[in-house]
Amino acid sequence: MTRTATLALAVTGLCTFASPIVAQGTPDPLFDYAHHVARRVAYGPTNALITTLTSSPTGPDDYITAQLSPPNKATSTAVQYHGGQLIADLVNTAGPLLPQQLGDPVTALDLFYAQLGYAMFSEWQLRELMTQFWERHFNTGLYTRAPYFNQGSAIADNNYVFWFEWQANEYYREHGLGGDGTFYGLLRYTAKHATMMVYLNTVYNKVINPGDTPNEDWARECLELYTVSPEHRDANGNWVPNYSQADIEEASRMFTGWDLDPAASYAFEFNTNEHAYPSSGQPTVLLTDSGLPISIAAPIAPAGLQEGEDLLVELAKHPATAQFICRKLIAEFVNEQTVFSPTSTLLNDMMAVWGTAGDIPAVMGVLLSSPDFKRARTRFTRARLPLQAVAATARAFDSTMEYSGLYPVAENLNAPYWAMESMGHRLLLYPAPNGFPTSNDAQMSPSVALERAYYASNLISGDFPVPFMTDTLEINLEQFVASVQPQLPGSPTMANSVPHLLAVVDHMLTSLYGSNYTLADELRVLDAMLGVVNHIGPTFDIANNDDYKAVLEGAAIMAAGMVQSGLR
Amino acid sequence: MIDRRDLLRGALFGAGMSAFPKAVMASAARALDMGPVNGSEKLLFIFQRGGNDGVNTLIPDGDGTYGQVRSNELFIQNGLSLNGVNYSRLNPNLDRLVDIFNGDDLALIHRVGDPSMSRSHFKAMDMFEKAPEVDATQSEIAALSGFVPRMMTEAGVPYLGANNLPGAVSISPLMQAMFLAGSSSQVSAHVRDLTLTFTPGPFTDYGLPATSVQHAIDNAAAPALKGQLALNLGFGGLSQEGLLALGFAPGVFGSGLFPSFADFSAMQSSHPWYHVKPSTPVGGYFMATAEQALFTLANSPATRVAGIEIGGWDTHSNQDGTHTELLRWLGWGLRDLYDAIQAMPVDPKITIVVVTEFGRTNFENGSNGTDHGGGGLAMVIGNHVNGGTYNCRDGNQGTKEFGELWPALNPPQWTSPYEDAVPIETEFRDFIAELAHKVLGVPLTELWKVIPGYPANAQGFTDFLS
Known part of the structure; x- marks a missing residue:
């Protein structure tokens, strides 16, 4: 099928099945506010979170109230404290990821994986944002001081370095919003x-x-x-x-x-x-x-x-x-x-x-209930920091981690880790005491924007350019679009699939950006679908599951690489 | 007569290159076919972050109180002599720079800094990188753009020139503040160290155009973001030649047209100027980015300003070992850059500027280190340099000693060692003005647009450039 012919069909679809494709820009104050809260009080929306927040008119504010009171470590179960079974498993006290005492072997990657895991999967999202806020505020590039610990001990310097970094990180997590507060x-x-x-x-x-x-x-x-x-x-x-x-x-x-x-x-x-x-x-x-x-x-x-x-x-x-x-x-x-x-x-x-x-929770309560926080013109005015950017993309597509035996495969977090690295941010290891810069200008250099697009490509395709990155977060795009109406027809052809594909475009953009996208955005994602079709060439058959999946991946990469992915 | 292009071709395609894939050679050849630079003067900034100890870099040997303030581990007794210089000696770890100095291509300017003598890293760095009004508050300074975009504007340098190559490029983990555009549309490029760049293989596997990211520009929420993101269009639309000239080529788009990461490592080591490969992260990073900056400036006609950085100079404790190692890397890197430039048959007209936010206290503290304070040491290398030392002499002036007299490091009137820090003689604003005017050609009457409030004359210049 030629690009022109498919575009013609797409335009036909736009006219015939107007419902999904014109959802962009539709005013829905509760939906828009819910997305705002998910971007600012959490590391970005997930479909489940948006469903929760929009379940009642007070859903977003109720969520904020709950987030301001994370569980007390001493009186909670591990699952409660960590914010879910998956993150509890990832940093399980009996597990292999993180050190339990001074001298336990630990690497910088272990610490990065833990930060990424908490950001993506913990229920206590505001606590995680505050943890990283205090990490940046009290930034230590301890890696540069490893020789201090080399005092004849058999324990490697870096085990000390990373143990103390982890200990402080855990303190900020426990007491930076809840706990002592x-x-x-x-x-x-x-x-x-x-x-x-x-x-x-x-x-x-x-x-x-x-x-x-x-x-x-x-x-x-x-x-x-x-x-x-x-x-x-x-x-x-x-x-x-x-x-x-x-x-x-x-x-x-x-x-x-x-x-x-x-x-x-x-x-x-x-x-x-x-x-x-x-x-x-x-x-x-x-x-x-x-x-x-x-x-x-x-x-x-x-x-x-x-x-x-x-x-x-x-x-x-x-x-x-x-x-x-x-x-x-x-x-x-x-x-x-x-x-x-x-x-x-x-x-x-x-x-x-x-x-x-x-009084941190009191101060944050005033902030998050203020008109300045809630108003529409506040939205999409902050550039995401690298951690926020990589977590938000994974969350929007309902990413999950593989399990190997009892524990999640931490290497699943390689793609976001390397993306952060490429955006210039090594968590816990930023060298200067003023902490990783947070201004909009500092986040928006051309190469960082490119890295965000590359990350979307790597994450969604699961395809990495270097051999050791064999694991990745699981994103099941077919499941992600399974509820999209109209569904893919039973005997799909390009002609009868266009309404479904248009609805997929809309679903992806909505999941990522709420209503903050335009017709031009939709056409770009659609164009990415067509790019895949043309790339595969004359053998393309949407009834072939691999071809259908390739189309979904092309669309998802384009949708996730847009400028909105850098904003919150 | 061999020309520069032939020389580089020889270097790239000579012995040892047979293992390279054809794509490497093809793309390298395309870059070289861009031809030599167009004759415009260029600037390469090297920022020593943390505050280099200038006193122990260009040592005021003639100051009898030097041995009083640096009486322990930080006393350097084997400083190197420089032709025409009576008063000071060069740190022995900078031995590779002596020939450059004696060849009149190196200016060592002592006591450069912010006249308010701020001892805050962050304010002092901003005072250089943003060149604000003298009395600006720290918060006002934080909101300013870097001086490079303003300098480019007044020098008539477009932010995107031929081949969509950028006028200025910051080669660093994060865009350096001196390159930040703020609300200006004069956007600098930002390239990370190549060794940290991975290929986005599937991006093109799916048939997505490399320019996909240009979408970012269309819907930028705020004008400033739009400006920052606009360069994506430049990158997306760059020719392969442009990418290679930026030093950005290897594997960037995974299209098969560029060499792999491993290929690049091999190519790197074959460069004529890449004869030192440091083993430490700081040294290795500095050398890699220095090479990338040179490659970019020498091959990209549009690129007039590049900036790299080398950190670790904040030597509060146990300074000796750290400072020694850092100076070695700096000296080796500068010498490699200099030799590479000299080897080019067509002069790329690059002036190298090494600068730091401040110097250190004169006295050692109780932990064999030095704290923040005072004027720093700047180094400028290039054909337009008036070689010599500046602001570090006494009345017995050598033929290569210029500027103001050196003040004693431990004068008798001081009542507390806390007061110790050498005063500023060459202000950052004057230093930048001289570079902007004499290298990039910013008219004297327009300097105020680069450096707010700057007078339309050269009275403040130190004249380290001809």
């Missing part, structure tokens, strides 16, 4: 955990001999990246600096003597003889530039630990910290334009519930 808790854990203490040189911050000066690395980034940030915006809209170089030097001094004990599995310890005690008994005043100074009482030896501890408490409750974290959350969950929008009260509303320790 405070910013102070996350900050204190991070400040005293091996990942950060080695990564930003806290372990080398010692003043022992006359003339020794503190190592500024951790204190500087703690103020700049993790708490108050360089500037806050005052009530008049003016930017005000928060700290000076002198503040960094004093903060560095307060953290001297903070160390790890290799003999105790690198648990935190304080060495008073490495601490630089203040020369006077007067309190140390910091952040004077901000207009909201904090005062830290002078410690008396050997209680020097307390001034660093007190500093963390004061930083966590400082208004500049609350503003900075809330700004980042708004940019992440709404968009960058809303942060200081003169018509929005969202930032102030979130800061009002911050409290003294940073």
Whole structure:
């Protein structure tokens, strides 16, 4: 069949079977809001999730409320905590994927697979988004510091590195929204955990001999990246600096003597003889530039630990910290334009519930119930980060993992892993302390857009260019379109199959993008179907299941490679 | 007389090439048939991320206080002498650069940086990569585009030139900030390290056109995204010659017309300038991207600016080993680039610029490292360079010593070692202005469009370029 003839049939189909193909753009507020929630509060829609969210008028808001209260690890079953049998199996405590204690063999791939698995399959989707938010916020490229752990032990450096990265990751998962749920808790854990203490040189911050000066690395980034940030915006809209170089030097001094004990599995310890005690008994005043100074009482030896501890408490409750974290959350969950929008009260509303320790679920509750979050013009204004992009495509096609015996085949996650790698993001291993960039600009380079299209191609076809990628997520496209009406006729020909194929086009685009597609999008997917037909040539027969499946794959690749796949 | 094309042909098709598939040779030949560059001047930026310790790179040997501040592991006593230079010595791990310096093709400019002396990595990098107003707040800077798209606009360089090749390309895991277009339509290309690129085999197996991604452009939600994505059309519409010139060719479309990943590895090692193959990830990555950048600039007439990066310079602790290794890779890479350029019969007119966000504190800290602070060291290599050292001399001026006098690293008036950091003499904005004007030809009167608020004169130039 020639391309022209088939296109003619397609046009005939458009005219005759108008129902499915003109679904695009049809206003349906509940459906559109459900898709928005699935893109922002989850790693993208699945057909099951959209069905749930649209089952009642309050479905999306009910989902948000439930997501704000993930299960407590101590009082839940593994399936409840992890968010489903599949993800529980993937990271099963008895399974082979993840380490259970320091020294267990573990690789970077194991950690990547776990992050991808949680993002794609856990029911606790908002918790996973928050886990990655805190991972980026408290980013550690510990891989660069592996030699620190090489202290004569038989255990390989990288087993230490990946164990501590996993331990911190699990902490952010457990306490970054549920559990303790405070910013102070996350900050204190991070400040005293091996990942950060080695990564930003806290372990080398010692003043022992006359003339020794503190190592500024951790204190500087703690103020700049993790708490108050360089500037806050005052009530008049003016930017005000928060700290000076002198503040960094004093903060560095307060953290001297903070160390790890290799003999105790690198648990935190304080060495008073490495601490630089203040020369006077007067309190140390910091952040004077901000207009909201904090005062830290002078410690008396050997209680020097307390001034660093007190500093963390004061930083966590400082208004500049609350503003900075809330700004980042708004940019992440709404968009960058809303942060200081003169018509929005969202930032102030979130800061009002911050409290003294940073009440994360309260802050997120305000954000996700705000008009700024819900409004239509917020939708599709954020570029997906690589993890969000690869997870969303897999979720839209209802991907599943193969099982081998008791456990899912983790290598199924190779395609998304390599796609993320190609988009420049190695989870947990981003080298700089400011974390993987999240701005729209940073996500939308030409090569990243190409990689998204390639990923769609690899994922859907299950065909990989390198030998070791033999496993892939299972996507059953025939099952995916089985409920599409009208169905493929019993004795299909190209002529009588056109209405079905048009409905397939619509189903694929709707599953991926809700109503955010156009007639031009539909024609492109249709054109991809025709490309397959022409590629196979004169032997093409839609009654042949392989040929039918090839058409579905061509359409799915094109649909998943569109620009919308990069937006949420 | 052998011309450049013949030389490259010889290199590619000479001994050892018989194992290459015909497709490799065919596509290489097509690239070479594009001919030599069109004579336009080009810039290759190499960003040392993390803050290189300039004091231990070009060592102020004549400063009697150097031994006071660097009294332990970070004291370097075997610095290399440079012709015409009395005051300073070059770090011995940069030994491969001495010949270039003595041949007047290398300028070593000390104390380059942001005059606010920001010690934040992120603000200091932005001060270079975005060239904002001097008094811009960090938040205002964050919203700016990189200076490269603005520089290209004022230099009249289109973002897509002949063969749909990009005017500027960032060869890095993520697009470097200096290339970000912001709301501008002047979109740079972004190419990842080839070693991380895999072929999308089935894309073409299904008969889908390689330009499928151009759909991205049609429905971009926001103008800025549309601009960023527009280059997809360029990539999708690129000729195979264009792809190869970008260094992007091997296996990109899995069409069988390009060599496989393994073929590329072999081809890589056969390049005349690829005679050092580092074994470490940082060194290997740097060398691979340096080669790719050179290949792109030398073969793509449209491409005027390329940028690569080498990280790991944030040496807060145990600096000695890290700094030594990084300088070795940098020195080897720069020498390889220089030799390759010299071997080309037609001068590709590439000026290589090495820059970092700031220097380090003068004093070692308590963990054998140095913290953030002060002016950094920039290196510029090329035919237009006024070879010499800058801002690092005393009154006994050598014939290759220029710029301002060096301040003592440990002057008696300081009361605290916290104050230590060498002051800036060549501001980032002046440094960029000189490159934009003298290399890319941006008129003095238009420099303010590249660097907001910049005066229409050359009074701030350091004159490291002729």
